[in-house]
Amino acid sequence: MVISLDQLERLLLHVQRPGRYVGGEVNAIRKDWDAHPFRVCLAFPDVYELGMSNLGLAILYDILNNQDGVLAERTYALWPDMAAAMRQAGLPLYSLESYRPVADFDLVGFSLPCEVLYTNVLEMLDLAGLPLQSAERDERHPLVIAGGHAAFNPEPMADFFDAFVVGDGEEAIVEVVRTCQSERGERLELLLALAQVPGVYVPRFYDVSYHSDGTVAEVAPNRPQAPLPIRRRVVPVLPPPPTRQLVPNIAVAHDRGVVEIQRGCTRGCRFCHAGMITRPVRERPLEQVLQAVDQVLHHTGYEEIALLSLSSADYSHIGELVAALNERYAEHPLTISLPSLRIESFSVDLADAVSRGRPTGFTFAPEAGTEQLRERINKPIPTGQMLEVAQETFQRGFRTIKLYFMIGLPGETDDDVAAIIDLSHQVRAIGRRVQGRKAQVNVSVSTFIPKPHTPFQWHPLAALEEIAAKQRLIQQRVRGRGFKVSWNDCRLTRVEATLSRGDRRLGAVICRAWEQGARFDGWGEWFDEDVWSAAFRATELDPASYLYRQRTRGEVFPWDHFHTGVRKAYLWSEWQYSLAGRSWPDCRQACYHCGIMSEFGDLWAPGWGCPQGGSET
Amino acid sequence: MTPQRLRITYAVDGPLRYASNLDLVRAWARATRRAGLVPLYSGGFNARPRIQNGAALPVGFSARGEMVDLWLSQRVEIAAARQALAAVLPAGLAIRHVVEVDEAEPALPTRVQAAEYAVTVETGEPHHEIRQRVANLLSAASLPRERRGRPYDLRPLIEELAVAQERAGAVLLHMRLAAREGATGRPEQVLDALGLEEGFFTICRQRLLLSEG
Numbered sequence: 001m002v003i004s005l006d007q008l009e010r011l012l013l014h015v016q017r018p019g020r021y022v023g024g025e026v027n028a029i030r031k032d033w034d035a036h037p038f039r040v041c042l043a044f045p046d047v048y049e050l051g052m053s054n055l056g057l058a059i060l061y062d063i064l065n066n067q068d069g070v071l072a073e074r075t076y077a078l079w080p081d082m083a084a085a086m087r088q089a090g091l092p093l094y095s096l097e098s099y100r101p102v103a104d105f106d107l108v109g110f111s112l113p114c115e116v117l118y119t120n121v122l123e124m125l126d127l128a129g130l131p132l133q134s135a136e137r138d139e140r141h142p143l144v145i146a147g148g149h150a151a152f153n154p155e156p157m158a159d160f161f162d163a164f165v166v167g168d169g170e171e172a173i174v175e176v177v178r179t180c181q182s183e184r185g186e187r188l189e190l191l192l193a194l195a196q197v198p199g200v201y202v203p204r205f206y207d208v209s210y211h212s213d214g215t216v217a218e219v220a221p222n223r224p225q226a227p228l229p230i231r232r233r234v235v236p237v238l239p240p241p242p243t244r245q246l247v248p249n250i251a252v253a254h255d256r257g258v259v260e261i262q263r264g265c266t267r268g269c270r271f272c273h274a275g276m277i278t279r280p281v282r283e284r285p286l287e288q289v290l291q292a293v294d295q296v297l298h299h300t301g302y303e304e305i306a307l308l309s310l311s312s313a314d315y316s317h318i319g320e321l322v323a324a325l326n327e328r329y330a331e332h333p334l335t336i337s338l339p340s341l342r343i344e345s346f347s348v349d350l351a352d353a354v355s356r357g358r359p360t361g362f363t364f365a366p367e368a369g370t371e372q373l374r375e376r377i378n379k380p381i382p383t384g385q386m387l388e389v390a391q392e393t394f395q396r397g398f399r400t401i402k403l404y405f406m407i408g409l410p411g412e413t414d415d416d417v418a419a420i421i422d423l424s425h426q427v428r429a430i431g432r433r434v435q436g437r438k439a440q441v442n443v444s445v446s447t448f449i450p451k452p453h454t455p456f457q458w459h460p461l462a463a464l465e466e467i468a469a470k471q472r473l474i475q476q477r478v479r480g481r482g483f484k485v486s487w488n489d490c491r492l493t494r495v496e497a498t499l500s501r502g503d504r505r506l507g508a509v510i511c512r513a514w515e516q517g518a519r520f521d522g523w524g525e526w527f528d529e530d531v532w533s534a535a536f537r538a539t540e541l542d543p544a545s546y547l548y549r550q551r552t553r554g555e556v557f558p559w560d561h562f563h564t565g566v567r568k569a570y571l572w573s574e575w576q577y578s579l580a581g582r583s584w585p586d587c588r589q590a591c592y593h594c595g596i597m598s599e600f601g602d603l604w605a606p607g608w609g610c611p612q613g614g615s616e617t
Numbered sequence: 618m619t620p621q622r623l624r625i626t627y628a629v630d631g632p633l634r635y636a637s638n639l640d641l642v643r644a645w646a647r648a649t650r651r652a653g654l655v656p657l658y659s660g661g662f663n664a665r666p667r668i669q670n671g672a673a674l675p676v677g678f679s680a681r682g683e684m685v686d687l688w689l690s691q692r693v694e695i696a697a698a699r700q701a702l703a704a705v706l707p708a709g710l711a712i713r714h715v716v717e718v719d720e721a722e723p724a725l726p727t728r729v730q731a732a733e734y735a736v737t738v739e740t741g742e743p744h745h746e747i748r749q750r751v752a753n754l755l756s757a758a759s760l761p762r763e764r765r766g767r768p769y770d771l772r773p774l775i776e777e778l779a780v781a782q783e784r785a786g787a788v789l790l791h792m793r794l795a796a797r798e799g800a801t802g803r804p805e806q807v808l809d810a811l812g813l814e815e816g817f818f819t820i821c822r823q824r825l826l827l828s829e830g
Contacts, residue, residue, distance in 0.1 A: 005631065010817055012635065013677050019640070024632025026647070026707045247647060249636045249707060301647030301705075333664045358663075 003091055003099040011085040019250035020048035021082060023074075023096030026247035027299060029061070030097045031071035038181055040064050040072040041095050041105040041142070045112070045120035046522070048076040052246065053254035055308065056148055057111045060173050062242035070177055073097035073105075077120045080519065080526070083127060093127040102128035107180055108142045109173070110161070112150035115499035116492070116522035118157060121146075122514040125160065132511065134162045134204065139187045143180060147172075152232075152277050153452040153559035156499050158203035159507035162187075163194050165201075166562055167233030167277075168263075172199045195226045199233030202226065206561070208504055214545050216503060216556040229563040236603035238263060238282050243295035247302070256304035256337070257296035261289050261321070265310035266587045266609045268594075270378045270578055271367070271409065273451035274310055276571075277564050279596045281588075281609025286317040290324055297334070304335040312338040313347045314586070322353045340365070343381050343389050352396045361400035361442075362393045364427075368409055369419025372581060376411045378574070380583040383423070390427045394434035401427055401441050407470045408448040408462030410578060417470050420445070421477040428482050442484045445474055447493040451500055452559040453566065455574035458551040461497045464490050491529040495521065498546045503558035508539045567595035620657045621692045622720055625702075626713045629680040633709030638673035644707060645685055652701035657688035671725045671825050672732065672796055675803070682824030686718065686725045727798070731776055731826040734792040734804045738818035744783045750811050751778055751790075760810055771810055774802030787816075796825065 005022065012018035033039070042061055044051030051057065057074070064072035073095035078086060086093070092101040102108055108128075110121055122132055130144065131137050137144065146157065147165035154164040165172045175197045183190040195202045205226035209217040221228050241259050248255065264281035265274070284292075293305055309315055318338075325336055336354040341347035343364050351362050364386065368374045371383055390401060405420050424443045431439025447467050450456040467490040478485050499506065512535035520526035536543050551557075553572060560568065570593065577584075584592060588609050591597070597610050604612055629641070636644065646666045649656045656666035671684035689698070699715045706712070740747070754760065755778060760771040777793035794802030808814045 009819070018676070019632070019635035019637075022632035022635050024708045026651075026705075247707070249632055249644060249709075250640050251637075251643075297650070299651065301650035303646075303650075333658055 001101060003094045011089055015081045015085055024249060027244045028097055028246055029065045033098055036069055036071040038070045038177060039105045040107045040109060041102050042072055042074050043108055043110045043124060044076045045117040045124060046077050047079055049252040051076040052248050052252040054111055055258060058242055060169055063170060075102055077124055092129045093124055103130055105142045108144045110146040112146045112148035115150050116496050118499055118510050119514045119518040119521055123519045133159055152562060155504040155558045156502040156506035158504040163200050163202045165199055166230060167199045168235040170235050170239055172233045192225050201230045216558050219561045229561050232564045234600050236605045238284055241292045243292055244299045245296055247300045256306055257300050257302040258306045258308055259289055259292045260308045261315050262309045267311055268378050268587055270455040270574055271448060273454055276454050276566050283316060283607040286321055289321060303333055306337040311340050313342050322350055343386050348389060348392050359397040361402060362398045363402040365404035367406050369416045369423055373409060373412060373416045375581050375583040376578045377409055378583045387426055390430050394431050399435055399438050399440055403443045405445050406448040407445055408467055410456055410459040417473060421474060424478045440482055443478055445487040447490055449497045453564050455571045455578060458575055460550055461547040464494060492527050495532050498543050501546050505541055509535045509541060512538050565596045565599040570594045621689045622718045623687045623715055624718045625685050625715050627683050628711045628713055629683055631709035634679050635676055637676055638670055642668050642670055645687060648702055648705050651705040655690045657690040669725050672729045678820045678822055680822040684825055728827040729796050729825050730828050731793055732796040733823040735821045735823055736790040736804050736818055737787060738813050739787045739816040740813055747788055748780055751780060754810055771806055
């Protein structure tokens, strides 16, 4: 069955932003359905305008559509108005390329960048007409899998997905597809075969037992084919980036071309999930980046390109890259965006160079207000340096400085919150001296969540009242002309933290919350904390036990059976150094034996941030 | 080097029906660059390619004769420009013809006077009844109505209105409505005046009528 645009048209005129639901983007790939015996639907559990800028999905779309006999299409979460209209019309969730029901595909692959999207996954499965529970699906249904950063603790979603891919997806997705193609028989046989693919986790082949206090006692495979631990996938060399990027017909977030210049980060910030789970640093060669930018602009017609990485200024060839781009596109009104710059003169030079005489804003992420706390989180920046760089930034003509802070960090005191306020005022004062009344300081205050696989995984989430009080204090003290303050809902943070730290018993909570109407939880207008509280009560799980306990060294975490390459002992030692207020220089200068080289050193290739041979091997 | 001003008449269908006017302008800008043509950028802090749509096409409408003025900073053969653009347009945009327009000519939107629409509407009303309503509407001296709380007269905005085709459960209406600045008729308003706004309808803007240059 194919859904026709005529059928949809009757719904589209009555929903917000109908352009989300019709596809037709430049560079969308529409292959002949019948000529491609294996069909993958890539699913993004948030609204189209956000999903369109997801790099992981774009990479897999490109790779899969380059495989013989395989076609890959896309689907995104339906906004609640469209979901209601589709249900009323009796139409299922469909793909944007050929308007096929998602249930007609062989494989449905969800990208899970963060945990607040979990209820949307259930909503999409339901709209697709698929049973929500993996156990209720069989070979008549598509295989439903997930990957992405949230998949590093997949346990809360273990009931719903047949398998997870943990780590880089570029090679693993192809192996998953080939395995599916050779195991067309019973679902169980397929899952057993998939469990053999490195980086693939099939939850049903593992039993979890719990202590009487509710903590995990053991995770044990119940099949000889199921590996333990599950090693994360690492691509030794980043394959060339996709360049025939989708160009949407409607305005979306981050409507621009993207080239990932490096993966991984050597800074070792202790709060940073991405920095721990994407090691080692893998840089793309300069020439490849330049070629890719050229191709992306040619294929898309974009005027803006984002050079993605976790820390732009750490890319070895960043200076050359920016200079070369400015030279090549001197006549082209190209906007270059460099995310995640550090607070230092060199970064101001870079931001200045990419602004090409039209400086707008510069983002500082000190994360914490005092030098002491920045030492604890391993992001040491002297306050004096920060103020000097702010001065320099305004002097170069930038009018806006964005300051990113977190509250609720381990070891935080009232002084640290006072310092956030103080620093914001100092930066505004500098801005006013240099730029006058046009100077703008945007202060963003988010709440720290102790993420799995980081040195802070042993630390509790800060209490709700404490967070609320700190937020109020900052809002009261950082106000007036030239300030804009943003923060997130601490109740949502609590749900997000539970979902990121949970075990597989949370599946019942997520399911219940969805049944009671939870979806688009990351969107303030849809988030309803009462639904979540009720879901917890109904399942008799105590959210506090997931959130507010200080963990001991021996505790088995629900995610301990996933090996990222960074050893738990290293994370523990980093946690101890944090308590002692000790920080380290960038690990390109000295190896701190995080475990990556012992685990993945055999994959070493030029472009790695780790030294060849490493001090660990 | 003198820039070149191209006037493109184009059709909109399929997914592009759900693009806004701004989206369409952006689509032309991106297509121009994909085609390897060099747009002329307006000066200023945020340089934008100079592109001007004749009249905003409401979201959901298809069209057969929209017009856009597109400035190129480097002159090209018209046929070559057309071919290059046609090769890179998104599905749902199609070029019908391209002419070169003198730089001195007034801006395209100021020349748009009226637009013709083909409106298909599903209705259970008997066809003779609809014909009667059309006749009543045309013979009225004025049609006082309200839009967003503001009173206006719909009658002078209707230049032509006729039942073009009748089939079981649906009629095809032909409309020619004023589309001047401050005096723009919308097909939905006419359907409303005809008591046909409840039925499912599709609207195609057939062409834009320009004043004599």
